Amino acid sequence: MWRRGGGCPVEPLEVSMDSEAKITPILIISCLMVATAGLMFGYDVGNSGGVTSMDDFLKKFFYSVYVRKIKHNYVEKSKYCIFNSQTLQLFTSSLYLAGIIATFFASYTTRHLGRKLTIVAAGFFFIIGVVFGAAAQNLAMLIIGRILLGCGVGFANQAVPLFLSEVAPAKIRGGLNILFQLNVTVGILFAALVNYGAAKIHPWGWRLSLGAAGIPAFVLTLGALVVDDTPTSLIERGCLQEGKAVLKKLCGTDNIESELKEIIEATRVAQQVKRPFRELLKRHNRPPLVIAIFLQIFQQLTGINAIMFYSPVLFISFGLGNDASLYAAVILGSVNVLATLVSIYAVDQAGRRLLLLEAGVQMFVSLIMITVVLRWHVIDKSGDLSHGTALILVVLICTYVAAFAWSWGPLGWLIPSEAFQLETRSAGQSVTVCVNLMFTFLIAQASLSMLCHLQYGIFAFFSGWVVVMTVFVYFFLPETENVPIEEISDKVWKNHWFWKRFIDDDRIPKTIVTVP
Numbered sequence: 001m002w003r004r005g006g007g008c009p010v011e012p013l014e015v016s017m018d019s020e021a022k023i024t025p026i027l028i029i030s031c032l033m034v035a036t037a038g039l040m041f042g043y044d045v046g047n048s049g050g051v052t053s054m055d056d057f058l059k060k061f062f063y064s065v066y067v068r069k070i071k072h073n074y075v076e077k078s079k080y081c082i083f084n085s086q087t088l089q090l091f092t093s094s095l096y097l098a099g100i101i102a103t104f105f106a107s108y109t110t111r112h113l114g115r116k117l118t119i120v121a122a123g124f125f126f127i128i129g130v131v132f133g134a135a136a137q138n139l140a141m142l143i144i145g146r147i148l149l150g151c152g153v154g155f156a157n158q159a160v161p162l163f164l165s166e167v168a169p170a171k172i173r174g175g176l177n178i179l180f181q182l183n184v185t186v187g188i189l190f191a192a193l194v195n196y197g198a199a200k201i202h203p204w205g206w207r208l209s210l211g212a213a214g215i216p217a218f219v220l221t222l223g224a225l226v227v228d229d230t231p232t233s234l235i236e237r238g239c240l241q242e243g244k245a246v247l248k249k250l251c252g253t254d255n256i257e258s259e260l261k262e263i264i265e266a267t268r269v270a271q272q273v274k275r276p277f278r279e280l281l282k283r284h285n286r287p288p289l290v291i292a293i294f295l296q297i298f299q300q301l302t303g304i305n306a307i308m309f310y311s312p313v314l315f316i317s318f319g320l321g322n323d324a325s326l327y328a329a330v331i332l333g334s335v336n337v338l339a340t341l342v343s344i345y346a347v348d349q350a351g352r353r354l355l356l357l358e359a360g361v362q363m364f365v366s367l368i369m370i371t372v373v374l375r376w377h378v379i380d381k382s383g384d385l386s387h388g389t390a391l392i393l394v395v396l397i398c399t400y401v402a403a404f405a406w407s408w409g410p411l412g413w414l415i416p417s418e419a420f421q422l423e424t425r426s427a428g429q430s431v432t433v434c435v436n437l438m439f440t441f442l443i444a445q446a447s448l449s450m451l452c453h454l455q456y457g458i459f460a461f462f463s464g465w466v467v468v469m470t471v472f473v474y475f476f477l478p479e480t481e482n483v484p485i486e487e488i489s490d491k492v493w494k495n496h497w498f499w500k501r502f503i504d505d506d507r508i509p510k511t512i513v514t515v516p
């Protein structure tokens with residue numbers, strides 16, 4: 001039998017995972033369309049660093065940074081502080097600040113208007129935000145554009161992972177969910193490529209760079225308008241017949257009775273919960289809540305966005321030329337995409353824990369080596385990094401990005417989306433997105449100042465956090481690979497050495513499950 005996201009089945013149910021599960025074209029197409037939200041998110045992440053390294057853009061909006069950058073071409077001393085400007089960082093971070101607020105509205109719309117309409121709303125926010133950014137005449141327009149994009153991110157990151165988890169069959173849930181992250185990485189790469197080309201177009205290349213986000217925004221909006229909402233969401237909102245029809249379409253069979261029963265039951269339980277945020281704070285919801293919050297905090301404390309947002313700027317600070325810096329960002333972006341492909345396969349084979357533990361070691365070693373290389377690097381006659389050093393740095397940053405891309409990147413989103421039960425799933429996802437954006441905001445706002453004050457020590461700082469998060473995973477993160485989403489509570493939390501004390505026995509309906 002093929003089981004998707006739902007809540008707790010009340011009757012004993014025999015479940016065999018290697019059953020007649022069919023992966024229908026309509027399922028794949030729906031997931032592909034919806035996952036394009038990741039393209040938008042990724043484009044926004046990758047875009048700002050490139051734009052802020054363009055002279056035309058700096059001249060128009062951040063003149064003092066421009067002057068500092070030009071001066072540094074003549075006066076040789078540490079370049080670590082060139083981009084240390086709070087307003088410049090605000091250009092990047094304002095998007096995430098707006099996203100934080102938007103997630104709370106998105107939680108309401110995801111539950112009451114559905115996953116689909118929330119994604120459509122995200123698409124419209126994105127389109128208007130892009131228009132403001134690309135047409136910006138002053139800093140205010142630029143920031144308004146970023147805020148609108150942030151609202152789009154808040155709505156999309158709330159609804160899309162839920163959508164994917166709810167329509168995915170358990171055995172490929174991990175892989176399908178990672179489609180979102182894959183799109184994020186493709187978006188980042190696309191942004192790096194556009195930046196590379198646009199930087200050569202004067203004086204309006206930056207407009208092209210901001211405007212190209214319109215392509216993924218448009219694709220997402222169109223896609224969201226044509227897909228069906230998830231059966232769970234439709235049934236949750238009382239559209240039983242429609243939900244049944246969509247379920248049949250997705251499963252590619254009329255034989256959906258037991259699955260339908262499960263969703264209806266899950267919905268019944270969910271509807272008894274009138275205040276999902278209050279429910280979230282109850283003791284039995286502590287395990288998924290704590291895991292979701294910590295995964296988000298840790299994902300950002302890997303330091304990935306100090307690199308993703310600012311890699312062109314970072315490379316200039318290390319002493320690489322403008323062009324080489326944008327080029328290096330393209331290389332990083334490509335590694336990010338390729339390594340995410342690895343995780344799509346590995347996540348449902350090797351499991352979530354193994355990926356996170358391996359990546360912890362790889363990221364730690366890379367970050368320490370980057371610190372060492374920057375501490376004792378060789379400078380050539382012009383005061384720039386020698387070619388050899390630059391190459392070693394790019395390779396080390398790539399090893400670090402690869403490890404992140406097959407672990408914390410996708411799993412930071414996947415695990416929370418499968419950890420909550422239906423009644424708290426929307427609320428739990430809002431908290432997830434909100435904490436993620438809060439820490440993304442902090443990193444965006446602080447990275448360049450940290451670079452100025454800590455210099456190469458910024459990488460040692462993040463390596464310390466990588467140790468903490470790897471220990472956390474080892475002791476507190478249970479494996480959720482191959483466990484149907486509605487049985488996570490029963491199979492996972494209840495059997496974990498630490499989390500079992502939070503799970504109350506009579507809350508969990510008895511379910512007989514055979515997982516291979």
Ligand code: BGC
Pocket residue numbers: 045181184185188299304305308336408409410412413436440
């Ligand atoms: C994170 C982003 C990050 C991206 C990098 C995502 O999972 O949430 O903050 O920029 O991965 O690929």
